[in-house]
Amino acid sequence: MSDDDTLRRAVLRANLDTVRHGLVVSTFGNASGIDRATGRILIKPSGVPYDQLTADAMVACDIQGRVLDNRLRPSSDLATHAVLYRAFPGIGAVIHTHSTFATIMAQARRPIPCLGTTHADYFYGTIPVTRDLTPEEIAQDYVLMTGEVIAETFAGIDPLTIPAVLVAGHGPFVWGRTPDEAVHNALILEEVARMSWHCMALSSEPKPISQELLDRHYLRKHGADATYGQAGA
Amino acid sequence: MSDDDTLRRAVLRANLDTVRHGLVVSTFGNASGIDRATGRILIKPSGVPYDQLTADAMVACDIQGRVLDNRLRPSSDLATHAVLYRAFPGIGAVIHTHSTFATIMAQARRPIPCLGTTHADYFYGTIPVTRDLTPEEIAQDYVLMTGEVIAETFAGIDPLTIPAVLVAGHGPFVWGRTPDEAVHNALILEEVARMSWHCMALSSEPKPISQELLDRHYLRKHGADATYGQAGA
C-alpha cells in the first residue's frame, strides 16, 4: 500500500472514529492528516454523510490549502487545518469536533485547568481558549483567521504538549502526531472538559493539581523516561 | 408514488426519527407535513404506539385542522400545527417533541441565546420562549391558542431563520421546509439547548457571540452565498 493510501485510510478512520465516539453532532466535524515528506494534506470532503465516506473521497490539498484534485469540495474548515500544519511543524493530524463539553467550555470561554491526573496524562497544563476574532478578521478571511488565532494562542507553548485548543464561541480543535493519536486526544479532551465543568459548577475556581504531580504524570507517559506500557510497544 | 404517498412516508419517518434520536419520551411527540399544492396536512394519529405506526395511519386534515378521513383520531396537538401552517406560509413540516434540555429551557422560561457557532449554523439569533397563556386562553381553545401564541412570538421574525420556539411550561415546537429538515432542526435544538443550559449553570448571563460571527456562520449555510456542502448537492 502506498503512503498516500495508508494516510487516506487513517484519515477516513479518524473521521469515522469521531462519530463512533459521539464527538460529532450531524456532520459537524472534520479530520485531516498530512504527509510531511510531500506536504500533501488529506481532509474530509464537505457535507458528505458519514456513512458514505470512503478513503478515496478524502480530498488532497497542499499545505497552502489549495485543492489538488477537483472531484469533491474539501471541508469548509480546510484553511484552519492548513494554518495549523504550517504553524505547528511537529503535528501530523488535525481534528475539529463539536463534542458537547469541550464546546460548552469554548462557548463559556473557560480555559480548562489541570484539575487531575487524567488531564495531566495527556495535557501538560491548562488547555487555552482563543481570544474572540475581531469583526475585521471575520470579514476578511474567517476560516484562515481561526487558524491564525489558534497559532497566536500557542505563542511560547509547544503544541504537542497541549494538543488541543478551545476556539471561543465555537468549539475544539485537537491535533496529534497521527490521526489515531488526534482522535485519542479528542476523546480525552471531552472527558477532561466534562469533569472540569462539573468541578466548576461546585466551585467557580477549582484548585489545580501541583506542578510536581503534573510533571510526574505527564512525564510518565511522554518523553525519554516514560514508564508506561510494554517495553518496545 | 403519488405526492400523498411521498409525504405520508416522510411524515412517518419524521415521527419515527424523533424517537430514534431520543427526542420523545413515551408517546409525547408528533410530526406533521403539508402539501402546499393541495393544502392537505398529514399528521400522526393520537396515542398509537410508535412500533405500530405506518404511513397509511397518518391522518389527513385540511389547513383549518378539520379531519378529512375518519379512521383514526389525529394527534391532540393538531390545532397547533394547523395554526403554524397558516401563520408561516414558508414551512412544510412541524414537529413537537419533549426533548429533555429544550423542555427544561421551556419550563425555566429561558430563551436560548446564540452562544456558539453550532447555534449560528441553524438559528439566526435567540430562540424565543412564548408568554404564558392566560386562563381565558386555556379555557377557550387551548391547543389552538398554543399555536396563536407561537405566531404572536414570531411577529417580525422570519420563522425559517429561527425554526423553533419554546412554549412556556410545555416544550419545543420545531419546523422546516420538509419533515426531514424539521427533524434535523429538532436534533440541533436539543444539542444547542443542552450546551446553553450548561453555560447558564456556570454563569447566569453567558455572553452571546458577535453579530459578525453569527452572520458569518448562518449565511455560510443559508442563502445565495452558501459555501457548505458539495456543489449542486
Added chain:
Amino acid sequence: MSDDDTLRRAVLRANLDTVRHGLVVSTFGNASGIDRATGRILIKPSGVPYDQLTADAMVACDIQGRVLDNRLRPSSDLATHAVLYRAFPGIGAVIHTHSTFATIMAQARRPIPCLGTTHADYFYGTIPVTRDLTPEEIAQDYVLMTGEVIAETFAGIDPLTIPAVLVAGHGPFVWGRTPDEAVHNALILEEVARMSWHCMALSSEPKPISQELLDRHYLRKHGADATYGQAGA
C-alpha cells in the same frame, strides 16, 4: 391462563421493565401487584439476579404481608408494599426503584413541583417528599414504618392522582392501577425529576405552571372528559 398466572407475568414484566428502562441499579428495586378479588400480593423475591427471574419465582403473600408459600424469601421491602395496598385501595401495583434523578430529589428532600405539561399529564400537582422517620420508627419496624410515613404524606390526597412519592433520604415509590401503569409512571417520574433538577439548578425556586394549565393537561388524559388516544382504545 388463570388470574394468578396473568398477574405473575405482569409483575415479572414490571420488574424486568424497570431494569430495561435503567430505573434500577444492581438489584435495588422491586415491583409487586395485587389481585383485589383475593387480596393476594405477588412480589419479586429478594436478591435474585434479574436474568434469573421467572413468573413462577414471584412470591405470594397476603395483604398483611405474610408469605403464603415458602420457596423464596420476598423482597425485603414487602412490608412497605403491603401498607400501601391497605392504605390506597384503588391501586393494583407498587414499584420501588432507585432511578437516578428521583433518588437525587429524595436525597435532597426536594418535592417536585409541577413545572411543565409533561408532569401535568401524569401527576396532578407536586410530588411530595415524606418526613424523615424518627429513630424510634427506624428501630421499631423500619420497612413497615416506611409504608406508614408514605400513607401519612398522602393524607387528603387521592394517591391515584399523584402516583409517586419520594421517601426522604431513600428513593421513590410509584404505583398505578396495573403493573404496566406503575412502570410507566416510574419512567415519567424519572424524566420529570430530571427536568425539575435542571430547572432548580438554574433557579432555586422555579415557577410552577398555572392551575388552569395543570387542569387542562391532567384532565385531558384522565377522567370522563379525556380526549387523548383512540376512541375505545
Added chain:
Amino acid sequence: MSDDDTLRRAVLRANLDTVRHGLVVSTFGNASGIDRATGRILIKPSGVPYDQLTADAMVACDIQGRVLDNRLRPSSDLATHAVLYRAFPGIGAVIHTHSTFATIMAQARRPIPCLGTTHADYFYGTIPVTRDLTPEEIAQDYVLMTGEVIAETFAGIDPLTIPAVLVAGHGPFVWGRTPDEAVHNALILEEVARMSWHCMALSSEPKPISQELLDRHYLRKHGADATYGQAGA
C-alpha cells in the same frame, strides 16, 4: 482448575467488567486480586488494549510488589495495590478506575457524605478524600506513596466497611473481598458519587441521613443479622 487459574480468570473478569460498566476511559484503570494463602498478587499488565487481555496475561507479583514473571510489565499502579494488600489484610481485590463522577469528586476534593440508603447499603459512612501528596512524596516514590496516603486516610476505619477512597486530584481506588465484589463496589461508588454531586449542586452542604438509618441499611446487608437475599445464598 488451580487456585491460580481461578484468580486469574476473576482478575481478568474484573478488568473487563470495569470497561463494560463504563468505569474506565481508554486504558485508565486496573484491577488486581490476591491469593492470601500464597501472598501472590495478579494484576493487569500495563497499556495492553482491553480487547487483547487474557487470563494468562495477568502479571504475578509478590505482596512487596516484586514481579514474579517477566513476560509483561505490570500496571504502573502496582505499588499502590501492593501497599493496600499489606495495610488492609481483609481485602482480596483492588480496582482503580477513572469513573466520571467519582473522579470529579476526587478532583474537587469533596468527600462523599452518606446522603441516602443506596450509599448506606454499601458504605458505612462518608467516603473520604486523601490529603494531597507533598512534593517530596511525589518525587520520592509516587505510586507507593499513593498507597501510603490511602492507608493513612483509613487510620481507625475498617476498610471493609468503607471499601473505597478518592485520591485527591486523581480518582477512586475501590476494594472488596473478591474481584467481583470490588467491581460491584466500584459501580455503586460511581452511582453514589453521581447522586452526591447533584445534591451538592443544589445545596452546598446537603444533609446526611441519620445514624439510625445508616445502621439500619448497612447492617441489613452486612454482618450476622443480615436479612437480605435468599437464606444460604
